[in-house]
Amino acid sequence: MTDPSPLSRDTALALDAADPLRTEGRHGDPADLFDLPDGVVYLDGNSLGALPRAVAPHLARVVGDEWGRGLISSWNDADWINLPARVGAKIAALIGVPSSDVHVGDSTTVLLFKTMVAASRLRPGRRTVVVEPTTFPTDGYVAAGVAELLGLEVRWCDPADPVAALDDDVALLALTHVDFRSGAMYDLPGITAAAHDAGALVQWDLCHSAGAVPVDLAGADADLAVGCTYKYLNGGPGSPAYAYVAERLQGELRQPITGWMGHATPFEMQRDHVPADGVRRMASGTPPVLALSALDAALSVFDDVDPAALRATSLSLTDLFIRLVEARLGDTFEVITPREHARRGSQVSLRHPEAYGVVQALIARGVVGDFRTPDVARFGFAPLYVTHADVWDAVEHLVTVMTGEEHLDPAYRVRNLVT
Numbered sequence: 001m002t003d004p005s006p007l008s009r010d011t012a013l014a015l016d017a018a019d020p021l022r023t024e025g026r027h028g029d030p031a032d033l034f035d036l037p038d039g040v041v042y043l044d045g046n047s048l049g050a051l052p053r054a055v056a057p058h059l060a061r062v063v064g065d066e067w068g069r070g071l072i073s074s075w076n077d078a079d080w081i082n083l084p085a086r087v088g089a090k091i092a093a094l095i096g097v098p099s100s101d102v103h104v105g106d107s108t109t110v111l112l113f114k115t116m117v118a119a120s121r122l123r124p125g126r127r128t129v130v131v132e133p134t135t136f137p138t139d140g141y142v143a144a145g146v147a148e149l150l151g152l153e154v155r156w157c158d159p160a161d162p163v164a165a166l167d168d169d170v171a172l173l174a175l176t177h178v179d180f181r182s183g184a185m186y187d188l189p190g191i192t193a194a195a196h197d198a199g200a201l202v203q204w205d206l207c208h209s210a211g212a213v214p215v216d217l218a219g220a221d222a223d224l225a226v227g228c229t230y231k232y233l234n235g236g237p238g239s240p241a242y243a244y245v246a247e248r249l250q251g252e253l254r255q256p257i258t259g260w261m262g263h264a265t266p267f268e269m270q271r272d273h274v275p276a277d278g279v280r281r282m283a284s285g286t287p288p289v290l291a292l293s294a295l296d297a298a299l300s301v302f303d304d305v306d307p308a309a310l311r312a313t314s315l316s317l318t319d320l321f322i323r324l325v326e327a328r329l330g331d332t333f334e335v336i337t338p339r340e341h342a343r344r345g346s347q348v349s350l351r352h353p354e355a356y357g358v359v360q361a362l363i364a365r366g367v368v369g370d371f372r373t374p375d376v377a378r379f380g381f382a383p384l385y386v387t388h389a390d391v392w393d394a395v396e397h398l399v400t401v402m403t404g405e406e407h408l409d410p411a412y413r414v415r416n417l418v419t
């Protein structure tokens with residue numbers, strides 16, 4: 001164990017008191033918009049976001065009034081049919097694109113499939129999809145499945161230099177903006193421009209950035225993006241995912257699951273599929289109204305949020321965590337998250353041979369992070385509800401866990417199904 005804290009808890013409290021995200025919003029501290037259990041330091045919003053207080057009453061109204069009383073007429077009267085578009089417009093504001101260009105529905109995995117197929121069809125002479133080997137597994141699995149289906153080839157790139165894998169055979173470069181394991185962030189505008197120079201399309205997976213890191217897809221002239229909504233967007237477990245398609249590609253886009261909800265006129269009940277105009281052609285089946293309603297209410301926590309303040313708080317929290325861990329436990333953990341702000345998302349990952357036990361011992365103390373095999377403890381800093389005092393408390397608990405060897409408790413040798 002190295003030297004004592006360079007900062008006191010009072011310093012962390014002072015950082016919170018001076019944080020514009022906590023003090024300058026019209027509706028006060030955004031942390032008050034969340035229903036978190038007392039005594040818990042929740043550093044897993046990069047896995048499952050916390051529950052916004054607005055969700056339960058809104059869902060109760062949708063279930064009781066719209067479904068219970070309105071029954072089938074709520075498709076029109078409560079405008080359920082346009083809920084994917086309304087929720088898409090809210091997400092669009094967080095990823096820097098026009099409000100009409102985001103489809104919401106399906107899971108991230110299914111949308112990865114739809115967009116990868118569609119993107120490959122937009123570059124018909126090219127036979128290669130580039131993916132990086134440390135990406136979130138589902139992205140690689142889907143790329144391999146799409147390649148098999150369409151007779152393409154997957155090319156695994158160097159994660160440190162994906163652009164080097166581009167040539168005139170590459171139809172699509174599929175990357176995750178912020179890495180789920182390390183928290184490292186790619187240069188989205190720079191890589192997008194390089195891929196365009198090589199004649200390829202780029203698809204960004206925004207699961208670990210949107211809602212914590214401001215994203216400007218239109219500013220980067222991005223082509224396609226997908227993301228989940230259950231992490232920093234707080235939509236709830238298994239909430240629907242979203243896909244962005246640049247307006248300039250929408251007219252030509254042909255996604256493979258040509259269901260009736262992506263038809264130009266679903267209730268004409270025609271025999272042949274005619275894709276809807278715009279991003280609605282990404283839809284396939286009936287929208288999940290209850291899940292979309294929960295997400296709709298959850299997104300209200302961003303109504304009053306300045307993206308620059310969100311990013312500043314995120315960086316300040318992760319800076320503080322890295323600084324405290326290095327000062328107090330620098331010889332125990334390796335910080336694998338980049339120090340440079342431009343290369344960091346909103347999580348910090350620590351490598352340790354007993355990382356699973358460390359995470360379990362912390363959870364027993366009310367500090368919730370998670371574990372990724374083989375040896376990574378991940379801590380997500382959702383800037384809306386994690387404070388500098390939380391960071392200080394989490395590191396204090398981590399020091400106590402390591403000093404008391406709590407992480408070696410035999411109970412932590414058995415791994416849960418979900419880690």
Ligand SMILES: Cc1ncc(COP(=O)(O)O)c(C=O)c1O
Nearest residue numbers: 107108109136176180205207228
């Ligand atoms: C980068 C990334 N993509 C995709 C997923 C998951 O996809 P799905 O929402 O279909 O489970 C995750 C889940 O953590 C992820 O981190």
